[in-house]
Amino acid sequence: MKQTDMPNIKSAKKALRQSMKRRKRNVTQMDALKNTVKVYRKAIETGNVESAIGDLPKVYKALDKAAKVSLIKKNKADRLKSRLTKLSSK
Numbered sequence: 110m111k112q113t114d115m116p117n118i119k120s121a122k123k124a125l126r127q128s129m130k131r132r133k134r135n136v137t138q139m140d141a142l143k144n145t146v147k148v149y150r151k152a153i154e155t156g157n158v159e160s161a162i163g164d165l166p167k168v169y170k171a172l173d174k175a176a177k178v179s180l181i182k183k184n185k186a187d188r189l190k191s192r193l194t195k196l197s198s199k
Contacts, residue, residue, distance in 0.1 A: 138180050145171045153196050161197055168193060
C-alpha cells in the first residue's frame, strides 16, 4: 500500500504503523477464511458431499473465529453457516 502523505507527528506515525500492521493481518485472515469457504463450496459443486460434510466443522470454526476477532460480524458468520449447511443438505 503506497502512502502519499507521511505524518509529521510522532503519534500519527505510530498510528500509521499500527494500521498498516493490522491491515496486513486482516487481509491475511480474510483470505484464509475465503479460501476455506471456497474449498467447501467447490466440494459441494463437484458432488463430493461426504468430503464437504467432513469439512463443515472446519468452516464453522473459521467463521466463528473470524467473528470473535471482529473480522466479520457475528450475524454474517451465522448467516454464512446457515447457507453453507443448507447447500450440503440439497
